[in-house]
Amino acid sequence: MKSVDQVVREIEAGKFEPIYVLIGPEKFYHDQIIHLLSQKMFSDQGSRDLNEVVLYGTENTLAEVLSQATSYPMLAAKKLIIVREFEKMKIQDAEIFTKYVNKPAKFSVLILSVSEAPRNKVFQTLSKLPGAVDCRPVSESRMPQWLMQYSKGLGYPMAPDAAHFLIANVGPSILALKNELEKLINFKGEPSEITIEDVQNTSGMYREANIFALQNALSRRQLAKSIEISHLLLESGIDETAVNAVLFAFFRKALIAATLRRQNVNPAQIKQKMHLYDFQLRDFMETLKFYNVEQLKNVVILLHRFDLAKKGIAPDSTKNLEILCYKICRI
Known part of the structure; x- marks a missing residue:
């Protein structure tokens, strides 16, 4: 399958595939490609209204899709047929559909939007088309x-x-x-x-009360400041598990940096090995002034236990974000 970036470049250059199969749960990519094709194929709203059709796998039939794809455009070079939730459409006559896939109409662009492709012969064929696009979420x-x-x-x-x-x-x-x-x-x-x-x-994410500010306070063992920021975050209704996820990622990387420093790896090499930006390297080097390797291990363990407790997986004495901050700064 092609990447979204590759397909976007092709569409921008005016190269259209007769069939696009957008496979993956990231709807942003589906909408991005559909919108781009619509903008590139039609020069005005009038021709778009006449030649752009939206169908749904939960409401329409395969016969309706093929009927639209094989009917000629009106006052335009091509017709655009969009089928959302195509994986939910019943394909009663796979042979007829496969014939169209193998020899699609030159005057139509058919977009099949698929959140998760079923494992059958039809979708195996579709996933091998030049217009198959990988729409998985970004990690x-x-x-x-x-x-x-x-x-x-x-x-x-x-x-x-x-x-x-x-x-x-x-x-x-x-x-x-x-x-x-x-x-x-x-x-x-x-x-x-x-x-x-x-x-x-x-x-409205000001330095006085945001996750980065809390991260910076904890990395420098600023107990009073970290508790103050955590209190403001809790009052704003922030999800504690989301805050914990950011802190866990930061301190885990800080632990890696500390381990490398113990092995006499210099900061420039740490930056290269960990693929860091300059500001990230500065933050980690500053953190290592306040925590050694063993202390960072304990911080990571503490954050992991807090995550499990908040998700109801395992009990823990750390009840909220403020107590978590106290325990980290007192390690």
Whole structure:
């Protein structure tokens, strides 16, 4: 299957496949490709209204899909047929459908949107088409890179610390990040770099009370400040498990950095081995002034137990975020 970026480049260049099969649960990618095809195929709303058809696997039949795909466009070069939730459509005559797949109409572009492809011959065939697209979600580890690339593509490059800050506070949801990015672009006006200050000014995530501020306070053993920030976060209704996930990721990486330092690996090599940005390296090196390897191991264990307790998997004496902060700073 092709990547979303590869397919977007092809569509931007005016190359359209007769059949697209969008496979995966990330609906943002489905909507991105559908919107782009619609914009590229039709020059005005009138031709779009006449030649763009949306069908649903839960409501329409395969016969209706093929009927639309084989009917000629009106006052346009091609017709666009979008089938959402195609995996839920009953394919009663696989032979007829396979014939169309092998020889699709040249005047139609058929988009089959599939959250999860069933394991049958029809979908095995569809997944091998030139228009099959991998729409799996971006992993959390790759999310900052995705956000920076997406933002840059819109003409607004984003600083690495701004990307990490936004993800830590909004969460790893592409749709939520896209909405926040739209706010940032409206705030910036003319294309220019998006900084962490821009994110704070538009989102209300100020230094006084956000996950990054809590992370920084804990990494420097600032007990009073960390408890104050955690109290403000709890009052705002923040999900404690989401906060814990960010802290766990940070201290686990700090433990890796500390282990490498114990092995006499210098900071430049740590940056290279751990694929860090400059601001991340600075944060970890600062943390190592306050915690040694054994203490960081205990912090990671504490955060892991807190996560299990909050999810109801295992009991733990740490009842809330404020007590967690106290225990970390007192390790």
